[in-house]
Amino acid sequence: MYQLKVWGAFKDYQKNRYRDYLFAPGGLRVTGSTWSVLSPLKGLGEDVYILGGEPHSASAAGTLPEEGRLDLAAAESAGLGFHSCSYLKLFVGEIVRDRIAITDGTNKEGYVRPDLVWTTHLCTQHSKWYQEVSRRLGGVPMYAIDMIGGGNAEKDAKIVKYVSDQLDEGIRWLERVTGREFSDERFARAARNEIKVLVLWGNICALNMHAPAPLDERRLIALFPPAMVDRTTDECVRLYESLLAEVKQMVAANESVVPEQRFRVVYFGLAHTYGHPETSRILRDAGAEIVASIYTFGTTGNFKGFTGKTWSWQPIDPAWVDGLDLSTRRKTIEALAKIVLGWPTWQGVRSYWAIEEMAKAMVAEYKADGLLLAPTRSCETDFRNGYIAMQRIFRDSIPTAEYDTDQVDVRKMDLPGSKRKTELFVQLMEARQRRGQG
Amino acid sequence: MPPKTARAIIEYFRGVTEDPHAYARSLQQKGQRVAGYMCTHVPEEVLYAAGIVPVRIITAHTPQAISRSYIHETYCSFSHDCAYQGLEHKYDYLDLVVTASSCIHMSEAFNVWVRFAGFQTKSYLIPYPHIMQTKPARGFMVESFAEFKQFIESFAGRAITDADLEAAIGVYNRNRRLLKQLWDLLKLERPPISGPDLATVTLAAQVMDKAECNRLLEQLVHKLAGKQGRAPAGVRVMATGGACDHTGVLDLIERLSYPATLVFVDSCTAARYFWFEVPEGRPDKLDAIAEGYLSRIPCPAKDVVPGTGEKERFRFVQQFIEEYRPDAVVCLYQRFCSPQPMDVVALKPILEKLGIPSTDLELDTTIPLAQFGTQLEALLEITQRMAPGG
Amino acid sequence: MDRSQIVAGIDSGHVDTKAVVMSGGKVLGYASAPTRLDPATAAGTALNGALADAGMSQSELAGIVSTGIFRDVLESPALHVTATVSEHMADARGALFSNQKARTVVDLGGNVHKIIRFDGAGNLVDVAQNDKCADGLGIFLSTAAHSLGLSEPELSELALGSTGSHAIAIQCSLSAQTDATDLVCQGIAAADVARAALGYVVERVASLCRSMPLAEEVVVAGGLAQSAALVGQLRTALGVHLSLPERPQYVGAIGAAVRGQP
């Protein structure tokens, strides 16, 4: 079975960013959504340590599930909504319990207070999450950028201007609230890295169009956190360049981490319900491997995207990033605004037609045999209604199954139901294959 | 026969809320074009300036599981109810449906109308800021309104002049002033109109042609002038929170076994709809409309003061507490809503500091009236410090 | 196995266990027993009841085929299960047994409800099943009946007589029961509350039916299908003819027994 050479470096990079936030002496600690534009923070200096809300909650709960469960209960006992975002409750739960856990198993007493919150506002829960954090920690300064989103947003001049103006305002706010001088040179360097990582990830995902697909969803979702945690460093760029090189070699040698790929499955969902032991056994036994997933690709990845209203998951040439003119602060800001507004996730959340086109393109370009959908219970966005509409679009063309699950709150997952539906999903793919050959 | 007495006018408004379809069709029979809107951030003046009457889509409170195979289980009942009415073709007569990008749940209700209920070619989504308090929000709104105006001009087949916009702004500001004037009556010792009746009038105003509505409101103000209502009995209650078009819930507050008076409702189905004005006489009409809509009481889904993360709405809530002097507060939130419960948990400590008891009502398509009655009566017992043994 | 051999089919469900004894395409005997979280014992009781009803003993059986959610846990010393079949497959076969033109079965079980589409030979085409919130519709109905001081058949009878239009919540059984209780405390007549309770079940099932095209003819099966009021309301909600087998709760067990024969 093929073992990825870069795997250890990826895990260390992620772990070290979290350890920096917890233990690095001095410096500036910032929390917020990692769906924000991160490079403005690096204009303040190299000693800026980022704790991204979603990846931290997800990975901490994944590493220490029992602590995660207690965090959820603590947040709910502290009054947070029972149907509020599970990641939000995990994050605030740690504040209520005054402790913090990270991916290397550290379970530290005493919460590490951020100096400021730099975040975004995609779903209507995002900035409310950090308003709650700021309030509970006695009023941490906070700046939230309204990303608007929507299909072709990066091509809409008024939206690019709106987001860029907020970034401009935000940088002046960062200088005021930290008392630090903002270096445009450091900002441009961090921005080019940030954009390069996003484009590289797109390239890596696109290689999975190959048959056999070199990587599967389980590896992909483990390889994209460094891009979530801090994609602004030279080290992060090198990481993804080395991964791209290795995956290209795998494709050339027809290598794969999951060689037995009888069925190519496309997965739409924030929740990794496919990874639950019973469900994954059924998929593995049937040779059904997840080769593409909108959340894993679209959270920190950029692609060719829309030409008119047709989407393509083909990658962008990394060399294009080197040619970007980032000579002034405004040019850097607008390049960042366009790249982030181009993310599939931003575009899909606010335009149902965008998520449908992305789905059709993914099924076609990845030559999918089946579509697994996982609308998650306590995530306001997650295109849940998009997934439900997709049942109608794909029901007659390829087998689809829809899990009833949650991103991390096991209490709200219908695991027995997911198992039954996975068995049926495999039966339907096998029946279709027989009809195909029959 | 136009209603004569104040009570007749109020009942006419109630009739409009009970059957908004009949009213909207009566407009169409008079050759009026009617556009439905799902969120109060839609700049109605732009539609009205083109001779199109905006009517708010309000819910029918009938539970329908059909919407569950289009909208996920854990979306609020307001979005399910709006979606359901589209799927059941209750609003097919509308010439157009418009919404402004606001919370995700309501966007999905709009999407269901466009994808599955036949509104593909007669719908428009206005890109709108999701945070009201940033400096760039205004410029973005003006550009977005300009595009909306162009769409409406081509849809209506006529130009929208500055004069049209100014006239529309005038009619809408008149409506807002009249509603504010009526709600000010609740500050009086013996208000001539009750809170629940006024909440029903305000909800009706959102589904009516504003010119006609203004005429009725003017008559109502005239008939109520100088009148003394019964002394506001018992506990003064203020409601605050999310959209609540359940007139039954607000009526319940004054039909308990202890006397209570509903003195104010901070919700987008009530005060948040009219508690602002669009500056008049400005050269740039769309900029004036943007300025007006930015000065509104922020919706819980759009309320983040840059730099501090403060919730600006709570400043308004405390202002209403000073002006309307409630003894108790009822927090309304939609079950499954994301933003509203986050406001409730942040508002509680403020109310406790002010010494004002409160309870939360979890709104849904169907509501347990006996349970709500018990919660509200317990709130009144606590506010009156009712103790065993007298 | 030739057709004249005697086979037993056991449908071991969340709430009730149903058993039938069949031979030559005919039902010789049937019986059911509450599962009570102990499927093996309940299966034994139900099977003995069916055998007694057929006037036979277990030794005369050529085979025992189990289906239902607990089909794999019926191995107790006394019960020698010869084959198991998925509940979807058993429902399809059982529906075809009762109506050759059937292509869809709506199974209203004690805990879960599902819609199964199949072809003329009983091969699965598609299945839709309720989500977690809609679990326990059958359990809800028995609780609702109990809260009105009625048995389930009485609740169904009472509901037939009501023309009330009160509605209760439909997210889940808890929301529905909260609203039903509230209606009682508001003084609403028991018949109207009963009708509203059935309305919740019908609305949820109808919603699931809308998420998947129903192929005619549609058979309704499962314990809840014994309520004429419920089947009537469902027929109206779906606007499609529902073919109601004589003993709808035994469709799964029959499907298993038939599955046992070629």
Place this chain on the structure above:
Amino acid sequence: MISAGIDVGAVSTKAVILVDGEPRASAQTPTLGPEASAAAAFDTALARAGLRREDVRCVVATGRGRARVSFATRTVTEIAGAAAGAVRIWGPSVRTVLDAGGESCRVIHCTERGRATSFLWNDKCAAGIGRSLETLAGMINVDVTGIGELALRAGESPRLSDFCAVYALSELLDLVRSKVPAEQLVAAYHDAMARRISTLVGRAGVTKSFVIVGGLARNAGIVNRVDALLKVDRLAAKPDWDPVFTVALGAAVFAEGFSR
């Protein structure tokens, strides 16, 4: 001085007769129709006390169906009833009362004189916990009071979802597939419901002393687990007092006050 309190709860109706401040008799009947159930419980309690309706100076109704009790002199809410009843039984040190009934769970804060000062009502997803235990008991053919004992005896048990009673029961039924014995499943269900109740108490806040009243107070399986989760010392149940009647007693205490 004879007064009476009738608690027309969502699931059952309780009546208490108070003579000179001492509970003389009580009765409980299922709530079928509010008026009929109130009359049945009241008349049974009167019979047990050897009294007639005319002997009772003041009758106060409480509970969700209180407005439908035609023969009640006045009504108070079950929030006021729980506070007054708890202080009358457990004394002035009571500050937090958990009223865990058949349909809803309420957490009430009160003063030493039994006056309610704030309360929290359960959200819709935490409804019907008491009733779901009755349903579970019915499913395994055990009477309601016995199911709590059953849950006490079981040792280690699997974890069920504590988000709501429907999820917990759905997962419980699925565990039967892995042959988990019934006692462990019942214990796991009690764990889950106790966690949900404790979260509600946490949201309202607990100040000493703390008591549990209502139907679930009889269920040792729930009470012991809530104690363990909340880690706050709870005043023990009074041997000669059935906690399910506390709210009705509170109403009778108010009746005493009203008739003076």
